[in-house]
Every structure is written in structure tokens, then in C-alpha cells.
Amino acid sequence: MNKTELLTRVLNELKEEFGDAVIESKTHAGDRQTRVSREKIHEICTWLKEKHSFTYMVDMIAADRFTSEDRFELIYHLMSLKTGLRVFIKTWLPEENPTLPTVSDIWTAANWNEREAWDMYGIRFDNHPDLRRIFLPEDFKYHPLRKEFPLLGIPGSLELPSTTPDSE
Amino acid sequence: MELKNRITDKGKPTFFKEHQIALYKSLEDKHTTVEVEEDPLGTRMILNMGPQHPATHGVLRLLLELEGEKILRTRLDIGYLHRGVEKIAENKTYQEFMPYTDRMDYLSPYSNNVALCTAVEKIAEVDVPDRAQWIRMIGCELARISSHLLYLGAMVMDSGAISFFIWTFKERERLYDIFDNFGGHRFTISHSRIGGVHNDLSPEVIEMIEEFCEDFPKRIVDWKKLLNKNRIFYDRNNGVGAISYDDAIKLGLTGPNIRAVGIPFDMRKFDPYLKYDEVEFEVPTRLEGDNLARYYIRMEEMGESIKIIKQCLEKMQKGPIRTDNAKKSYPSKDEVYYSMEGLIHDFMMTDTGICPPAGVESYHAIEAPKGELGFYIQSDGTGHPWRLKINSPSFTNLQGLEKMLDGEMIADTVVMIGGVDPVMGDSDK
Numbered sequence: 001m002n003k004t005e006l007l008t009r010v011l012n013e014l015k016e017e018f019g020d021a022v023i024e025s026k027t028h029a030g031d032r033q034t035r036v037s038r039e040k041i042h043e044i045c046t047w048l049k050e051k052h053s054f055t056y057m058v059d060m061i062a063a064d065r066f067t068s069e070d071r072f073e074l075i076y077h078l079m080s081l082k083t084g085l086r087v088f089i090k091t092w093l094p095e096e097n098p099t100l101p102t103v104s105d106i107w108t109a110a111n112w113n114e115r116e117a118w119d120m121y122g123i124r125f126d127n128h129p130d131l132r133r134i135f136l137p138e139d140f141k142y143h144p145l146r147k148e149f150p151l152l153g154i155p156g157s158l159e160l161p162s163t164t165p166d167s168e
Numbered sequence: 169m170e171l172k173n174r175i176t177d178k179g180k181p182t183f184f185k186e187h188q189i190a191l192y193k194s195l196e197d198k199h200t201t202v203e204v205e206e207d208p209l210g211t212r213m214i215l216n217m218g219p220q221h222p223a224t225h226g227v228l229r230l231l232l233e234l235e236g237e238k239i240l241r242t243r244l245d246i247g248y249l250h251r252g253v254e255k256i257a258e259n260k261t262y263q264e265f266m267p268y269t270d271r272m273d274y275l276s277p278y279s280n281n282v283a284l285c286t287a288v289e290k291i292a293e294v295d296v297p298d299r300a301q302w303i304r305m306i307g308c309e310l311a312r313i314s315s316h317l318l319y320l321g322a323m324v325m326d327s328g329a330i331s332f333f334i335w336t337f338k339e340r341e342r343l344y345d346i347f348d349n350f351g352g353h354r355f356t357i358s359h360s361r362i363g364g365v366h367n368d369l370s371p372e373v374i375e376m377i378e379e380f381c382e383d384f385p386k387r388i389v390d391w392k393k394l395l396n397k398n399r400i401f402y403d404r405n406n407g408v409g410a411i412s413y414d415d416a417i418k419l420g421l422t423g424p425n426i427r428a429v430g431i432p433f434d435m436r437k438f439d440p441y442l443k444y445d446e447v448e449f450e451v452p453t454r455l456e457g458d459n460l461a462r463y464y465i466r467m468e469e470m471g472e473s474i475k476i477i478k479q480c481l482e483k484m485q486k487g488p489i490r491t492d493n494a495k496k497s498y499p500s501k502d503e504v505y506y507s508m509e510g511l512i513h514d515f516m517m518t519d520t521g522i523c524p525p526a527g528v529e530s531y532h533a534i535e536a537p538k539g540e541l542g543f544y545i546q547s548d549g550t551g552h553p554w555r556l557k558i559n560s561p562s563f564t565n566l567q568g569l570e571k572m573l574d575g576e577m578i579a580d581t582v583v584m585i586g587g588v589d590p591v592m593g594d595s596d597k
Contacts, residue, residue: 028528029290057420058533059559061544077531077544077559081417081431084438088531109420112567120254130194135247135596137187144255151259161183 033088042101054078060113062121066147071095102128120145195243211236219248223582226592242573249596257556261521262288270356273594276311279536281360287532287543292524294496300364302484309473315537316466323586327404349373363497364490409572409584410458419568423539428461435535447479459587521551562595
């Protein structure tokens, strides 16, 4: 059985198990992304890990769709080291107060990835052990990868140390 | 609780105040189950290391809580080299963005170029001629050797031997010379193009690579003689920074770090790209999961890379080096200079660039020297990516470092950073 068939089987089982929570599936160039409802995301992730040995979290991708409804998107990129399958589970979040349950209890690797999603897009994760910004300092109040953030940045948004010597 | 009060009381940040306080707070909160409230001997301290520290391989900052010489818990603070390349990518065409990838993992620029180009080729469905793929493979493997050489030099220097760094740099210098003739640049090569490569290999550079392939294995033999049974080096690395099989998977380590716990996870075998399914090579693995295992793996990998390069040179046939489809890749310079269509196509490629179909997304990863380097691209049908996410190996591995450091000795910190081999340009994006 090749990988495509195997992946189809896994996704069919997912559909059977969770029914309406699995919304749609799209394929391009051999990668298939499955969109699920955000209420079930934690259960689906647990199920994938327990049932289909997706024990390895490769990455987590946040994106800004810039639409009025369901503005943000979060993609869980999982991998099974046993079968070599990659699965992309995607979920949409509202613009106002985007929050998801953390999956860092399932894969420790999600810890930093969730911090990155918080830093760059302002997506919050419930029960995350240490939700701080990862790249930018806490003093910074914007989420720079959101589409409305200007490419040149916002002048004065960060207090920088004085570069003039003996300025005291 | 006495100690807790002390961290934030004593450390009065003057700069990025909220950030520093949050970091101290987070260190305090880490494993809250282990609470020592009294410290009668005054052996507990918080040590800040970096971001300007010669042994942290760039601008890594560590906050270590020590009890005497033992590290109780650690917090890593990254982001001092954050340039927002993902934001830049959204505002550039795919080809324009390619030189930025050179500056990510700046120890192996060639692999990064190839990673981006293969990812774009996947989403836009561009075919690449065989010869270009072989050239890319040679470049990638040379970059792997170059990166591992720096690892080797820096790590051995971290464990106490200065001269070694100079020897590995002598070999790296030769690699720079090869790259100079390869694509016209020594360091940031930007040689790969979407749909192929920039220029063909000249007979001189092939000769240089062949010479290097003959000569370099002898150096490896010498270095192995020096290091493998060296008591100081062995003791300094054996059992240091060990990580278990389960933890390595949970933390999602990648590259030589995960192969050091016995998982033969290598994208070249796992999910072959370019022509890696047509060459023969081994994926070295070890079981110990410590620093020494990582050293052995990288040492073996350099030998394997030489094997791959030799096979590439043998199997490479003459042929085009870039796809001959003006809608999908740049035309050759000859065409641009001598035909009007060529000039128009060149202009169109620069102006609009290659446009993948609207609303599609895909992921492609290669095995960079430090692990899986992947690009997740979402397209909206224009020449700019809507979203380009970089899955960088150093970011993933540094998360593992935070775990590895807990419970080790302070003197081993530097060796462990060297062993994990992070590049901050890569992890900070």
C-alpha cells in the first residue's frame, strides 16, 4: 500500500470517527490539508497520536486569511515516523480573541511553535505552560505577521537603548 | 520562597523591562513541583549567558539557575537575530526572496536556496532538468560538509582544543574557493534558481571538486585518529547532554540530533527529493543520544557526502541546466541579450515572477545539514506568496536544548550548545 492510499484510509477513519467535525479536504501537489472544526481540535490531535502513531510534530503554521469571518488559520503538521505519512490538520479561528486549546500536552514540540503563533499572530492557547513571545520582546505590543502590520514596522514601538556614550 | 523574591528583586532590568521580568518569572515557574525554599549556603544563583557570548554560536541567550555547579533549570531566550524573513517573503516574488534564504542558515547557504527552490517548484509544478538536479545535489553535499566542518571546529574548540578550529577552517577555505568557482560567490552563493540553477559547472570547478573528494577523506582519517580515542575529548563529551529516545520524538528533534538516539530519520531516505534515490549512501545512526554520538554521526556523514558527490559527478550527463519554459523560469542570458522575447520574458519574470495556482498550499522539505528544512507555502495566485512558513531545524533543535541542559553541569553548557549546533540566523528567522 503506498502512502497516498494509506493517508486516504487514515482520513476516512478520521471522518468516520468525528463526523461533521471534519469539514473539508484539499489536495495539491500530493499534500492534503484537512480542515476540522476548532472545538474538536484537541480530541482529533489526541486521536491521531494514539490511533495512528502521529507521534512527531514537525511544525505548526499560523496564517492570516484576512477575511471578515474566520480570519486566522492554524495548521498542525504531523508526521508518523512509522509509516512516513504527513498529515496537515487545519482549523479556522475568529478575528476577535482567537483562542485554541494547547496541544503541548500531546507533543512537547508544540510549546515553542505555539509561542511563535502567539508572537506573530496573537493567537492565544489555553493551558499553555509558558505563553510568552518567542522572538520579540514582551514590551512589543503588536503581532507583526498580521497582514495589517506595515512592512516597515511602527516607529517608536520599542524602547531602544541610547547609543550616545555618557548620556547620563 | 526566599529565592523567588530574590530573582526579581535583585535583577532590576533597565532595558526591555517587561521582557526580562517575564523571562525571570518563567524561569521561576519552570517545574514548580521542585521547590527549594531555603538556601543556607548561598549556592543558588541565576546566571545570564549571552546574547553576546563567544561560545553561544551567535546571539543565543541562556538564563541558567544554578545550585553550585549544577544547572537546576534553564530558559532559552531567542529572537535577537529576528529579521522577519517571513514577512519579507510575503512582499517579494519567490525568486527575489531566494537570496534572503542564504542569510538564514549562513553556514550552509546552498541547501537553503535549494530548499526554497524545490518548495516553489513543487507548488508551481515546475520540472527541473536532470543536470540541474545533480548540480544541486553536489552543492547541497558540499554545503553539508562545510556546515559540519564548522560544527566540528567550534565544538572541539568548545571542549578545549583551539588548533582544531584552524584545521577545519583550512578545509572550509577550500570549499569557499570551490563555491567561488561554482556560482561566483564564496559565501552567500544564491546559485539555485526556480526551475534549475544559474550556471553550469565549469571543467575547472569539477576538477577542484574531484581533487577535494580525493583529499578530504584523508583529513577525516587524521581527525578521527586525533579525536576518537582522545581521552580528554571523549570524557568531555561522553554522556553529556544525553536525551532519551522518547524525549527526542516528543521534542521533535531533527537532523543529527534525532539520528543520535537511533532513529534513521533523514529526508534524503525518508522522502527522497532531487536524485537521492539514485545514489547509494548510508544514514549513520547511534543509540546513545549524547554529545559524543552526535559527533560520530556528523563525522560519518561527511564521508557519506563525499561518496554522494563522487556518484553525482559520475552520473551527471550533459544537458540543459534550467527548464526551457519562459513562464516558469528565467530565460538564459544568451536569449535575453539576443532576442526580444527573451528580454520580455526576463522582464516579466522579474516583475511578476512565477505564479502558482490560486488558493493552493504545499510543503516541501529537504535534509539540510542541521535537519529538516521545509517551506510551507500558501499561494493566492500572484507572484508573491500569501504565506511562507519556514520550518527551520535550529529552532526545533534549540527547544530540545532547553530540556537537555536541565540537571547538567555548568561547565558542559558550552559543549552542549556546540553539540546541538544551532545557527541563530536559522532559528530566529
